[in-house]
Amino acid sequence: MAHFTKATSVKDWLNQRLAVEKVEKVMASEYWIPKNINFLWAMGMVLAITFALLLVSGIFLLMYYQPHVDLAFDSVNYTIMREVDFGWLWRNIHGVAASVVFLVIYIHMFTGIYYGSYKKGREMIWISGMLLFVTFSAEAFSGYMLPWGQMSYWAGMVITNIFSLGGLHMDGLVEWIRGDYVPAQAFLSRFFMLHVLLLPLAIMGLIGLHFAALRIPHVNNQDGEEIDFDAESKKYLAGDKAGSKVMRFANDFMSKDMMVVGIFLIFFFYLVFYNYSFALDPVNFDPADMLKTPAHIYPEWYFLWSYEILRPFSVNIGLIAFGFAQVIFVLLPWLDRSPNAVPASRRGAFSVWFWLLLIDMIVLTAMGKLPPEGIFSTIGLVAALAFIVLWIALPFITMNEKKV
Amino acid sequence: MHNSSRRGFMGKAFGAVAGVGAVGSLVAMKKSWDPLPSVKAAGFTTLDMTIYPEGELITEKWRGKPIFVLKKTAEMIASQTESQKARSVIVGGSEFMIAIGLCTHLGCIPSYSATEKSFLCACHGGMFNWAGEVTKVPPPRAFDIPPFKIEGNNMILGEVGPEFQAMKDSGITL
Numbered sequence: 001m002a003h004f005t006k007a008t009s010v011k012d013w014l015n016q017r018l019a020v021e022k023v024e025k026v027m028a029s030e031y032w033i034p035k036n037i038n039f040l041w042a043m044g045m046v047l048a049i050t051f052a053l054l055l056v057s058g059i060f061l062l063m064y065y066q067p068h069v070d071l072a073f074d075s076v077n078y079t080i081m082r083e084v085d086f087g088w089l090w091r092n093i094h095g096v097a098a099s100v101v102f103l104v105i106y107i108h109m110f111t112g113i114y115y116g117s118y119k120k121g122r123e124m125i126w127i128s129g130m131l132l133f134v135t136f137s138a139e140a141f142s143g144y145m146l147p148w149g150q151m152s153y154w155a156g157m158v159i160t161n162i163f164s165l166g167g168l169h170m171d172g173l174v175e176w177i178r179g180d181y182v183p184a185q186a187f188l189s190r191f192f193m194l195h196v197l198l199l200p201l202a203i204m205g206l207i208g209l210h211f212a213a214l215r216i217p218h219v220n221n222q223d224g225e226e227i228d229f230d231a232e233s234k235k236y237l238a239g240d241k242a243g244s245k246v247m248r249f250a251n252d253f254m255s256k257d258m259m260v261v262g263i264f265l266i267f268f269f270y271l272v273f274y275n276y277s278f279a280l281d282p283v284n285f286d287p288a289d290m291l292k293t294p295a296h297i298y299p300e301w302y303f304l305w306s307y308e309i310l311r312p313f314s315v316n317i318g319l320i321a322f323g324f325a326q327v328i329f330v331l332l333p334w335l336d337r338s339p340n341a342v343p344a345s346r347r348g349a350f351s352v353w354f355w356l357l358l359i360d361m362i363v364l365t366a367m368g369k370l371p372p373e374g375i376f377s378t379i380g381l382v383a384a385l386a387f388i389v390l391w392i393a394l395p396f397i398t399m400n401e402k403k404v
Numbered sequence: 405m406h407n408s409s410r411r412g413f414m415g416k417a418f419g420a421v422a423g424v425g426a427v428g429s430l431v432a433m434k435k436s437w438d439p440l441p442s443v444k445a446a447g448f449t450t451l452d453m454t455i456y457p458e459g460e461l462i463t464e465k466w467r468g469k470p471i472f473v474l475k476k477t478a479e480m481i482a483s484q485t486e487s488q489k490a491r492s493v494i495v496g497g498s499e500f501m502i503a504i505g506l507c508t509h510l511g512c513i514p515s516y517s518a519t520e521k522s523f524l525c526a527c528h529g530g531m532f533n534w535a536g537e538v539t540k541v542p543p544p545r546a547f548d549i550p551p552f553k554i555e556g557n558n559m560i561l562g563e564v565g566p567e568f569q570a571m572k573d574s575g576i577t578l
Contacts, residue, residue, distance in 0.1 A: 154512065158527060161511040166544065169578060176434075180443050182468035190437070291463060291470050293513035297527045311528050315509050315544040372529035 028250035032233045034221035035247050041219065042260035043108040049261050050101045050268075051207070057093040058196070065146065067192035069185050072148040073287045092272045095279035098140055100268060102302035105133060113332070114354060116224055116341040121217035123333040128210040130330045135203050140300065142195035148188060149284030150294050156183040156191070158297065166316040182290055224342035296371060304368030305361045309388075311372060312381040321384060328391050335394045338401035346404055349397045353390060360386050448562035453495040461516040463505060466550055466561040470505035470513055474534065488535035490576055491546065493567065496557040503536045503547035549577040 007013035014020045033041075064084055066075040080087040109129070112118055118126035141159060145152045160183065164174045179186025218229055227245050236244035247253055271278075283294045299307050310322040328335075340347055344354040360383055367380035449466040451473070456462055459477040463470045476484075476492070476499040484492075492499045507514050507525040514523035514532060522539065523532040531540035536547035553565030564572075571577050 154527075158510040158512060175439055176437055179437060179439050180468065181439070181447070184443075184468060186440065186443070290468050291465060291513070293515075293526060295515075295526050297512060311542070314541045318542060371526075377529070 028254075029248050030233065030237075031215075031249040032229050032236075032246040033219055033249050033253040034225075034227055035245055036221040036223060036225065037219070038222060039260050040107070040111040042257045043104055043111060045254075045257045045261055046104050046264050047101065047108060048207070049265070050097050050104060051203070053093055053097045053268075054101065055200070057090040057097065060087075060090040061094055062196060067146070067189055069148060069188055069288070072146060072188060076147040077285065089272070092276040092279075094143075096268065096271045096276050098143060099279040099300065099302070100271065101136065102140070102300075104264075105136065106302070109133070109329075110358060113357075114344045115220055115222070116336075116343070116347075117220040118333045119336065119339075119341040120226075122213075122220065122341075124213040125210065125217070126333055127330060128206055128213050132203065132206045132210060133329075134326075135199055135206060137303070139195060139199045139203060140302070142191045142199060144300070145183075145188065145191045146195060147284055148288045150286040150288060150292075151281050151284040151297070153183055153288035153290065154293055154297050155299060156187060160187075162319065162322075166319045220341070222343065224340070298369055301365060301369070304366075305364035305387075308364040308368035308380050309384045311368070312377060312384055321388060324388060324391075335391065336398045337395050338398040340401060340404050342404055347401060350401060353394060353397055356386075357390050360390065448560060451559045451561065452557060453498070453500065453559055454557050456498075456500070459518075461518070464561075466504075469550075471550060471561065472501065472503045472505040472516070472536075472547070474501040475499070476501060480534065484535065488533075488537065490574070491535055491537075491549070491571075493549075493552070493554075493559075495554055495559055501535055502549055502552065502559070504550050505547070507543050508538075508545050508548060509543040545578075546576075 004016050007016065011020070061080060064075060064079050064087065066072055066079075076091070080091055112126065112129070141155070145156050160174050160177050163177055164170045175181060177187075178184070179190060218227070221227065225245075229246060232244045232246040236246055236248075241247075281300075286294075298304065306322060306325045309325045310318045312318070313321055336350075338347065338350065344351040363379065363383045364387065367376055367383060370376040372380070447467045449464065449471075451464055451471075456473055456475040458475045459480070460474070462473045464473055465471065481499055491501065493502045494500070505513050507527065507530050509525065509528055509530050512525050512527035514525040514530070516523050521534040523534075523536075525531070525543070528542050529540065530538065530543040532543070532547060533539050538544075538546055549568070549571060550561050551564045552568050553560045553563040554567060
């Protein structure tokens with residue numbers, strides 16, 4: 001048995017049993033972050049805080065929400081919104097955070113692409129991040145079912161139908177997922193379970209993996225410089241704080257991080273209090289009606305780009321294009337053949353590729369919201385084809401890139 | 405050596421037990437997600453086909469899905485093509501267009517315009533004519549026809565009668 005002595009303080013008592021000082025060093029004060037970074041490096045913390053907001057507001061919603069097809073709509077729109085004191089606050093926070101979290105995820109993702117932060121040992125960070133994107137998408141979709149309004153019902157119908165895989169006609173699989181011929185009680189109950197237990201568990205596990213994946217390669221920096229973290233941290237600890245290229249995670253980096261978080265939270269709560277309606281679709285304030293499809297169905301804004309890749313094609317080709325769009329980002333570390341892990345601005349053709357991809361995804365998003373008619377159909381088709389061409393072209397563009 | 409082979413055996417024995425358990429629990433989990441017997445048993449609907457007015461689209465409900473019933477007008481019958489005629493269901497001397505009212509693309513309910521005599525799906529812009537055939541993609545095929553059985557002037561949805569079987573065999577519906 002390990003040897004314990006009479007504790008001299010509470011801290012010492014904890015140290016002997018939990019090694020709290022050592023843990024604090026490993027996790028915070030001697031976890032080294034490059035100094036050469038900007039506010040975009042704070043997006044991870046912004047996401048962690050947004051996830052915490054979703055969790056806390058979700059706990060309060062869970063206490064009044066009723067996962068039953070006859071009660072769900074009123075439990076949200078009457079009980080939570082009108083009867084429960086501050087119920088509206090939890091719902092607005094939950095709805096706005098669900099939307100904003102994707103905005104920040106996209107910023108976080110494109111920051112990674114721009115600075116080449118998926119290369120040279122950082123592949124697992126990228127993969128775990130993309131897995132988080134997938135689980136967050138599933139979490140958002142399952143949560144969207146719960147108010148059991150018209151958009152909930154018809155989004156549930158359309159998305160589960162994707163699993164019939166077009167020409168393969170796997171209707172049995174669709175009925176298995178739903179537990180019924182159409183979305184009904186079995187469907188609502190199981191998506192409720194997924195939303196409040198299984199998917200949040202998966203997300204928390206993946207966040208752990210995402211953080212763990214950062215430990216060995218460390219955070220990238222603005223110039224993609226390869227930093228010797230051992231040497232630089234020794235320099236810092238020896239007293240040469242100004243000459244060292246790194247700083248402590250806490251409190252040095254955290255103080256700037258939380259500054260950005262503070263600005264984000266002001267923006268976030270402005271939306272929660274004064275501009276929340278963008279996150280609450282008016283069509284979803286009609287209760288689910290299985291015999292009436294709303295005149296114009298569209299997903300939430302963060303799914304529009306992939307929806308627009310599905311839409312302009314015939315069903316089988318559309319599904320293949322959609323599947324391509326879902327998995328292709330994961331393969332980025334291998335599709336980018338260049339050894340350069342530097343900002344896109346110094347990578348020539350890749351820089352053009354980066355901005356074209358970003359613009360293309362914005363165009364797809366805009367077209368996905370518009371009715372599929374006339375010129376919008378054509379622009380959508382061109383943008384969808386451009387997306388596919390850009391990804392196929394990526395290995396060829398980066399193969400010939402000069403080493404910088 | 406002796407010890408390690410004994411450990412090896414124990415490891416394999418545990419693996420075998422765990423493997424059986426894993427397969428068994430996967431079967432149980434899969435079955436727990438299946439539609440319940442009560443859901444499956446409620447899957448039959450009987451329609452009295454004498455009540456429908458000509459040329460008007462009526463929406464019935466079967467297994468939670470909308471069923472389009474359109475009694476064809478004399479004009480429609482006179483103008484229809486062979487393939488449109490093949491999709492007709494004849495009950496009590498009248499011709500009907502019967503279909504599951506879900507777009508064959510991803511399952512939205514198309515809306516019917518009586519003046520245009522066609523269906524438009526708002527989700528992805530697919531269009532169908534009054535006989536249920538696709539006139540604009542993305543839908544990959546005409547409306548599906550629900551399994552039916554004709555008994556006198558009644559139609560039972562959910563049961564397979566000879567007329568439906570013939571349509572299925574000739575590939576008119578899935």
